Amino acid sequence: xTKPAVLTGExxxxxxxxxxxxALAAGCRFFAGYPITPATExxxxxxxxxxxxxxxxxxxxxxxxxxxxxVGASCAGVKSMTATSGPGFSLMMENLxxxxxxxxxxxxxxxxxxGPSTGLPTQGAQGDMMQARWGSHGHYDLIALAPASPQECFxxxxxxxxxxxxxxxxVLVMTDEIIGxxxxxxxxxxxxxxxTVSRPRAKGRKDRFLPYKPGPRGVAPMAxxxxxxxxxxxxxxxxxxxxxxMTVEAQAEMMDRIMGKIRNNREDIIRTEAYRLDDADFVxxxxxxxxxxxxxxxxxxxxxxxxxxxxxxxxxxxxxxxxIRALAGRVKGFVTxxxxxxxxxxxxxxxxxxxxxAYLVGHPGGTIxxxxxxxxxxxxxxxxx
Amino acid sequence: MxxxxxxxxxxxxxxxxxxxxxxxxxxxxxxxxxxxACLMAMKASGIDLERTAMVSGIGCSGRGAGYVKLDSYxxxxxxxxxxxxxxxxxxxxxxxxxFSGDGDLFAIGGNHFIHAARRNVDLTVxxxxxxxxxxxxxxxxxxxxxxxxxxxxxxxxxxxxFNLPLLAFASGATYVSRWTILHSxxxxxxxxxxxxxxxxxxxxxxxxxxxxxxxxxxxRPMDTLRAYQEKSIIMNDADPTRLQIDFDRAIILGxxxxxxxxxxxxxxxxxxxxxxEPADEEKAA
Numbered sequence: 001x002t003k004p005a006v007l008t009g010e011x012x013x014x015x016x017x018x019x020x021x022x023a024l025a026a027g028c029r030f031f032a033g034y035p036i037t038p039a040t041e042x043x044x045x046x047x048x049x050x051x052x053x054x055x056x057x058x059x060x061x062x063x064x065x066x067x068x069x070x071v072g073a074s075c076a077g078v079k080s081m082t083a084t085s086g087p088g089f090s091l092m093m094e095n096l097x098x099x100x101x102x103x104x105x106x107x108x109x110x111x112x113x114x115g116p117s118t119g120l121p122t123q124g125a126q127g128d129m130m131q132a133r134w135g136s137h138g139h140y141d142l143i144a145l146a147p148a149s150p151q152e153c154f155x156x157x158x159x160x161x162x163x164x165x166x167x168x169x170x171v172l173v174m175t176d177e178i179i180g181x182x183x184x185x186x187x188x189x190x191x192x193x194x195x196t197v198s199r200p201r202a203k204g205r206k207d208r209f210l211p212y213k214p215g216p217r218g219v220a221p222m223a224x225x226x227x228x229x230x231x232x233x234x235x236x237x238x239x240x241x242x243x244x245x246m247t248v249e250a251q252a253e254m255m256d257r258i259m260g261k262i263r264n265n266r267e268d269i270i271r272t273e274a275y276r277l278d279d280a281d282f283v284x285x286x287x288x289x290x291x292x293x294x295x296x297x298x299x300x301x302x303x304x305x306x307x308x309x310x311x312x313x314x315x316x317x318x319x320x321x322x323x324i325r326a327l328a329g330r331v332k333g334f335v336t337x338x339x340x341x342x343x344x345x346x347x348x349x350x351x352x353x354x355x356x357x358a359y360l361v362g363h364p365g366g367t368i369x370x371x372x373x374x375x376x377x378x379x380x381x382x383x384x385x
Numbered sequence: 386m387x388x389x390x391x392x393x394x395x396x397x398x399x400x401x402x403x404x405x406x407x408x409x410x411x412x413x414x415x416x417x418x419x420x421x422a423c424l425m426a427m428k429a430s431g432i433d434l435e436r437t438a439m440v441s442g443i444g445c446s447g448r449g450a451g452y453v454k455l456d457s458y459x460x461x462x463x464x465x466x467x468x469x470x471x472x473x474x475x476x477x478x479x480x481x482x483x484f485s486g487d488g489d490l491f492a493i494g495g496n497h498f499i500h501a502a503r504r505n506v507d508l509t510v511x512x513x514x515x516x517x518x519x520x521x522x523x524x525x526x527x528x529x530x531x532x533x534x535x536x537x538x539x540x541x542x543x544x545x546x547f548n549l550p551l552l553a554f555a556s557g558a559t560y561v562s563r564w565t566i567l568h569s570x571x572x573x574x575x576x577x578x579x580x581x582x583x584x585x586x587x588x589x590x591x592x593x594x595x596x597x598x599x600x601x602x603x604x605r606p607m608d609t610l611r612a613y614q615e616k617s618i619i620m621n622d623a624d625p626t627r628l629q630i631d632f633d634r635a636i637i638l639g640x641x642x643x644x645x646x647x648x649x650x651x652x653x654x655x656x657x658x659x660x661x662e663p664a665d666e667e668k669a670a
Contacts, residue, residue, distance in 0.1 A: 002659055030475045032467075051657040056474045058653075060467060061500040068464040068497075069471030072440070075458060078475040095468075098461050225438040225456040225472060226479050232402065232451060234459035243405060244451060244459075 077224025415592025
């Protein structure tokens with residue numbers, strides 16, 4: 001029996017399961033993966049659900065192959081996704097770079113666990129944030145979203161597909177073991193209420209089509225394999241025809257295109273959320289599960305008379321530089337709250353530019369940061385101890 | 386394909402990105418012959434070329450995708466097969482051909498090869514085996530004969546090479562053959578068979594690399610071709626365990642495997658898809 005792709009209704013499900021349902025609701029019809037704690041449940045859910053909605057699931061021989069298959073499937077015109085965690089994320093960096101260079105839309109869910117190496121496989125962390133930004137070789141821009149609940153795992157996975165298809169760029173959903181394994185209420189709206197976006201499609205004369213000639217927003221329309229355009233796609237530096245050109249000029253032009261489509265559309269891409277920020281002296285900057293810690297800390301600090309607020313990074317990448325710069329002129333300090341030893345903190349510090357001090361409440365990984373740690377920091381820097 | 390041929394028409398022009406010629410392959414290289422055989426087989430097979438994609442990895446042979454006037458994908462090193470697997474599974478109506486080299490498919494990509502064969506993904510894999518890494522200047526490969534000199538085995542290769550047809554057979558490929566570029570007619574026919582056959586087809590093509598391999602192993606361009614002529618024995622259905630390449634004694638060529646079993650997509654559809662309800666069946670009809 002076929003089942004609907006959108007399971008409209010109220011559910012009690014984990015973040016991993018919600019991400020899987022979000023993908024199906026977004027129109028994802030190909031998933032290639034490899035088992036890894038704590039992301040396995042995404043693959044398990046999709047393995048069951050994908051054939052019900054006419055899609056295909058495959059468990060590949062490793063994460064390198066999984067990511068390669070995702071890029072191949074997307075080049076065939078099908079919305080595609082994979083899900084993994086730290087060690088698998090490292091293996092996927094190679095073909096993530098191929099997706100960036102060939103401008104192939106795809107979504108990668110990283111349910112983060114503590115590293116380095118095998119680390120703490122069953123325990124959460126947010127230690128892959130800089131790898132998300134810079135993990136594949138060369139210079140590039142991409143988009144990363146950080147859900148803070150199973151409900152957001154659903155919605156932001158849809159958002160990830162929409163952004164990926166709009167900008168022809170890989171989009172990372174940077175969740176973590178805690179959110180991935182947390183069961184909460186997830187409300188799935190009716191299919192008609194879910195906005196889905198598909199990549200700009202190739203049009204016009206097939207013999208004159210230039211596969212990398214930018215269209216609106218700097219994004220080139222995309223031809224899928226089998227549509228008759230006979231395109232060439234390569235991970236080598238290429239021109240608008242898609243042909244390899246080994247010159248400094250071609251490199252500059254291509255980089256300008258793949259960076260520009262993100263940089264010139266920052267306002268459309270970047271999402272942040274503010275909580276009690278208007279009159280805040282101290283700004284907590286956080287994302288994912290740590291934003292929940294921070295939310296509690298803001299209220300506790302306010303009760304102590306410390307004017308704290310929260311800037312939540314829904315899209316850690318691209319980083320909301322302008323927001324931090326604007327705040328730096330009027331606040332007394334930033335506190336980045338994250339389960340690593342200072343990654344997004346470096347960005348906050350950079351954008352604060354010395355105009356406001358930047359502090360870190362970090363953690364080496366394996367558990368959430370308790371709100372008390374954040375309140376203690378706020379007390380110390382506000383002179384309330 | 387040379388400039389002097391301007392004005393005349395090459396029979397494969399409609400399948401070539403002629404605006405990308407001259408190609409990068411060296412004088413005496415065998416890849417061009419293997420590539421031509423592949424394109425001729427595509428034309429002869431009658432497959433829908435609008436729905437045919439070529440996928441290559443990295444290396445000299447990996448440049449094949451860059452010269453064919455089809456949907457063509459030049460991917461990452463070793464990953465042509467998993468990329469092609471994703472493409473084929475996402476759109477089973479596509480014909481997907483992998484054209485790449487021995488280093489790409491069997492060293493860095495070896496794991497992907499055996500698993501695609503095991504799954505019986507409906508791909509046609511043409512491997513140009515030139516016994517070394519040509520693109521990077523002639524290093525030892527997983528196919529380099531024992532004792533051969535390369536830039537990374539300056540006193541001789543201490544390792545043993547793969548027997549590729551045996552590996553393909555053991556992994557579950559449903560079509561396995563080996564030819565040399567000197568046997569271009571048989572090679573073309575074999576690729577054509579692989580293209581029209583459902584399932585994982587593997588065609589190994591021995592090709593000389595005089596610039597990087599031959600030069601270091603006292604093989605002038607003609608010596609390699611002479612070896613192909615004098616040492617090769619055509620033995621269809623030969624025992625795959627006896628197919629180790631031995632330039633001193635014999636190089637066995639032919640079609641070694643041609644069997645049937647359900648493809649990856651067929652098995653998935655049968656096993657994992659929910660049975661159609663009568664209403665769905667009416668719609669499909």
